[in-house]
Amino acid sequence: MTHLGPLELGFLELEDADPHVSLAIGVAAIVDGPAPSPQDLRIWIDRGLESHARLRQSVRRAPLDVSAPTWEDDPHFALAHHIRRTALPGPGGEQQLRELIATELTERLDRDHPLWRITIVEHLAHDRWALILRAHHTLIDGISGITLLEDFCDGPSTAHQHGTRPGNHWRTGYFDRLKAILELPVTVPLATAGTIRALAPVLYSAIAPTAESSLNGTIGQQRRYAVARAELPQVQEICTALGVTVNDVAVAAITAAYRRLLLLRGETPHPGELRVVIPVSTRAKDAKQILDNRISATVTELPIDVNDPGTRLALVHRRIRDHRTRGEAEAEKSVLTLARRLPAGIVASALRVVTHFPQRAIGTLATNVPGPRHRLTLGGREIIELWPCIPTAMRLRTTIAILSYRDQLIFGITADYDSTPDIDTISASIETEISVLLARARGRRPPRRLQLVSRN
Structure with a gap:
C-alpha cells in the first residue's frame, strides 16, 4: 500500500x-x-x-x-x-x-x-x-x-x-516512522533557519488579514464558470518585447481583470488589498507520468491599485521574481518533507484546526499549467480546445486556472454563484488586457475603447 x-x-x-x-x-x-x-x-x-x-x-x-x-x-x-x-x-x-x-x-x-x-x-x-x-x-x-x-x-x-x-512512491512502515521521529531533534535544526527565513513572508501573507472586499467571503454550494482566450504566440511576443514571462503576462491580465471588477462594483482598489496564491510545480521531468501532487506555492500581492497596464506588468514580474529568488517554494517543499516524518494523527489534527479558521488574507488563486504543444486526438477526433476547471474553497470566491494547448492559452474561471454574477467581466477584461499589452509590445497605442476598458 x-x-x-x-x-x-x-x-x-x-x-x-x-x-x-x-x-x-x-x-x-x-x-x-x-x-x-x-x-x-x-x-x-x-x-x-x-x-x-x-x-x-x-x-x-x-x-x-x-x-x-x-x-x-x-x-x-x-x-x-x-x-x-x-x-x-x-x-x-x-x-x-x-x-x-x-x-x-x-x-x-x-x-x-x-x-x-x-x-x-x-x-x-x-x-x-x-x-x-x-x-x-x-x-x-x-x-x-x-x-x-x-x-x-x-x-x-x-x-x-x-x-x-x-519504488516511485514514498513508502514506510512503523519502524521507519519511529526512526524518523527520533531523528527530528537532530535533523530539524539543520534546516530550520533557512526555511524559516524563506517562509516568513509566505506565512505573514497567508495569515495577515487584508482590507474587506467583495472578492473574499463566504461561498455557497453553486458555481459559475467562464473562459478567456489568448493566442500563445502573441503572449510570447509580449514577453520578448517587454522582458517578462508567459506567467507574468497571465497574472498581469488577471490583475487588470480584478481591478476592473472592483471598480465596476463601486469599490476602490487599494494597495495590498488582493493577495493571490500561485501554485508552483516541484515535479521533475522524469516524474511527469506519476499520479500524485508535486506542488508548492507562493503568495504575492496583485497591484490592483495601479492604473497603467505597463506598470502593472512590471510590478507583477518583479514581485513574482522576488518570491522565487527567496526560495519560498523550495522552503514549503522542505516543510512538506518534514511533515511526512510526523505521525499522521498529529498532521491530521493540525490540518483540521487550520481548516476550521476562516481565512481573511488570500483573495484568489491563479495556477498556470503548461499543456501539450502537439495536437491531441481521441479515436481520430481532434481535440479543439482544453478548458481547465478548478474548485473554489477557503472563502475564495473566484479561482483561475491557465492552461496552454498548442498555440492557445485558456483561462478557466470558477466563481461562487451568488457573489459573482459578473463573472464575464473577469474573462472579458483578461482578453482586453492582453490586447492592450500586445499593442504596447508592438510600439503602438491600443484602440481608445481598449484603453478606456483597461484603465477602468
Whole structure:
C-alpha cells in the first residue's frame, strides 16, 4: 500500500471542513466530430487503466488517524462508477457547456471508490462533443492531470514505464516512522533557519488579514464558470518585447481583470488589498507520468491599485521574481518533507484546526499549467480546445486556472454563484488586457475603447 502525504491529507481535511466545496480538479476537452460509442470510450479508458494502477485505488483512512491514509485497490472496482453521459440543451453552445461544467464542479466524488470521473457531453454545436475529466486533488495536480488526459488519447504512451513502479512512491512502515521521529531533534535544526527565513513572508501573507472586499467571503454550494482566450504566440511576443514571462503576462491580465471588477462594483482598489496564491510545480521531468501532487506555492500581492497596464506588468514580474529568488517554494517543499516524518494523527489534527479558521488574507488563486504543444486526438477526433476547471474553497470566491494547448492559452474561471454574477467581466477584461499589452509590445497605442476598458 502507498501512504498519502501531508498535502494530500490536507486536501481531504479541507473538503471535510466545508460542505459547500468539492476538491476535484479537471479539464474539459472540446472534441470535433461525433461523440464516441461506449465501445470506443472503453478502449480509451483502458489505456489509462493500464498505465495508472492508481485509477483502481481508493483512499482508506485508519481509525483515529493512527497512521497516514493509504491508497488501496478497490475490490469492487467498476467503470460504471466513473463514467457519465449527458447532452446539452439547445442550442448546445459555449454558454450551455459552461453551465454544465459549473454544475460538475459542485459535485463531490465518492470516496468509497477511486476518486475520478469522466463525463461525456453530447449535442455541442458545430458537430462537436466534450469530455470532462475530473479527479480529486489527492490524486492529481495540474500537470499529472493533463498527463492522465493524454494517456486516454491516441498515440504512444510511456506511462506504464513510470507510473506503476512501486519504488516511485514514498513508502514506510512503523519502524521507519519511529526512526524518523527520533531523528527530528537532530535533523530539524539543520534546516530550520533557512526555511524559516524563506517562509516568513509566505506565512505573514497567508495569515495577515487584508482590507474587506467583495472578492473574499463566504461561498455557497453553486458555481459559475467562464473562459478567456489568448493566442500563445502573441503572449510570447509580449514577453520578448517587454522582458517578462508567459506567467507574468497571465497574472498581469488577471490583475487588470480584478481591478476592473472592483471598480465596476463601486469599490476602490487599494494597495495590498488582493493577495493571490500561485501554485508552483516541484515535479521533475522524469516524474511527469506519476499520479500524485508535486506542488508548492507562493503568495504575492496583485497591484490592483495601479492604473497603467505597463506598470502593472512590471510590478507583477518583479514581485513574482522576488518570491522565487527567496526560495519560498523550495522552503514549503522542505516543510512538506518534514511533515511526512510526523505521525499522521498529529498532521491530521493540525490540518483540521487550520481548516476550521476562516481565512481573511488570500483573495484568489491563479495556477498556470503548461499543456501539450502537439495536437491531441481521441479515436481520430481532434481535440479543439482544453478548458481547465478548478474548485473554489477557503472563502475564495473566484479561482483561475491557465492552461496552454498548442498555440492557445485558456483561462478557466470558477466563481461562487451568488457573489459573482459578473463573472464575464473577469474573462472579458483578461482578453482586453492582453490586447492592450500586445499593442504596447508592438510600439503602438491600443484602440481608445481598449484603453478606456483597461484603465477602468
